Amino acid sequence: MSAKTVWQNVELPLKVAGVPKEQRARKVAQLLELVGLQDKHKAYPAQLSGGQKQRVGIARALVHDPAILLCDEATSALDPETTQSILGLLREINQRMGLTIVLITHEMAVIRDICHRVVVLEQGRIVEQGPVWQVFGDPQHEVSKTLLAPLQLGLPKEWAERLSDYPQRPDAAILLDVHFTGVSDEGP
Known part of the structure; x- marks a missing residue:
C-alpha cells in the first residue's frame, strides 16, 4: 500500500x-x-x-458502511496528543454514524476516556466485564487489578486516616462522597 x-x-x-x-x-x-x-x-x-x-x-x-468498527491497538504507537485526536475521531464516528466500536487495547486510560463497557480477557477467556465505571471502580479479577493499577490514585495520608472510621471490604476501591460548603475555592 x-x-x-x-x-x-x-x-x-x-x-x-x-x-x-x-x-x-x-x-x-x-x-x-x-x-x-x-x-x-x-x-x-x-x-x-x-x-x-x-x-x-x-x-x-x-x-462498506459496517455496523461495527474493530480497532485493534488504534492508539498504541501514538503520542498523547495524537491519541486524544484519534479518540475524538472515534467518538465522532460513533455519534454521527451510530456505529458500534470495539476497541482492543492494553491502555486502560484509553478505555477510561472513550468506552462505555469493558471486557477483560486472560488467555482468550473473558474474566471480567461490565460498565467501565464498575470494572474500574471495583475490579474483581487479578488481571483487571493488575491492568488498572497504574490508574489507581492513592489518597493523601491525612485523608486515608480520616476514612479509617468507615468500614469497608479490604479489597474494595475507596469511594468518596465530596461535599463543597463554600461559595468559592477560597472560602470554608
Whole structure:
C-alpha cells in the first residue's frame, strides 16, 4: 500500500468490490472529509504522520458502511496528543454514524476516556466485564487489578486516616462522597 496515495488506499476496497467510479469518488471524498484528510488525498504513506496513517486505516475500514468498527491497538504507537485526536475521531464516528466500536487495547486510560463497557480477557477467556465505571471502580479479577493499577490514585495520608472510621471490604476501591460548603475555592 506504500505505493498508493491516500485516495487510492481508501478507494481500493471499493474498486475491488466493483463499485462504479463516480460512487467511489463520492464515498472516498466523504470519508476523507470525515477523518480530516481531504487535504492529504495525494500524499503517500511515507509522507504521513502516525496519526494520519491511523485515519487512513479508519477511512478504509468504513468504506462498506459496517455496523461495527474493530480497532485493534488504534492508539498504541501514538503520542498523547495524537491519541486524544484519534479518540475524538472515534467518538465522532460513533455519534454521527451510530456505529458500534470495539476497541482492543492494553491502555486502560484509553478505555477510561472513550468506552462505555469493558471486557477483560486472560488467555482468550473473558474474566471480567461490565460498565467501565464498575470494572474500574471495583475490579474483581487479578488481571483487571493488575491492568488498572497504574490508574489507581492513592489518597493523601491525612485523608486515608480520616476514612479509617468507615468500614469497608479490604479489597474494595475507596469511594468518596465530596461535599463543597463554600461559595468559592477560597472560602470554608
